[in-house]
Amino acid sequence: MKPPFTLGVVGHFGLAVRDPKKSAKWFQRALGLRKEFEFENGVAVGNDNVTIALFKGKPSPQTIEHMSFHLPNLLMLRKALAHLKKVGADIEDPGDEIGPEGPASPHIGLWFRDPDGYRWELSVQNAKK
Secondary structure (H helix, E strand, O other): OOOOOOOOOOOOEEEEEHHHHHHHHHHHHHHOOEEEEEEOEEEEEEEEOOOEEEEHHHHHHHHHHOEEEEOOHHHOOOHHHHHHHHHHOOEEEOOOOEEEEEOOOOOEEEEEEOOOOOEEEEOOOOOOO
């Protein structure tokens, strides 16, 4: 049975982190998210497309293989890579950071980890490297 609704943009999702305030600063510096509000044992950061609720707890990066955000073009992806390197992000595949999402995929991305070990991807859909 087809549901009578369509999902919209991501409202928010929560991640357990060691230090919510420290993690919030990292997300602000690395991904340009803004601090939206604080709550008991946590901080929410986001932009017009998503909010990430960072709450104090035991990080569990293995529970989410990765989370991907789309960028508009390869120029922006390259700028993102330069910025992530500048802020010291843990980027995968040093020297060959930008590549296809999978074998024969038309989507190009780069992958990195935040200080709590969660894996993130920035990608361009239907791009040519």
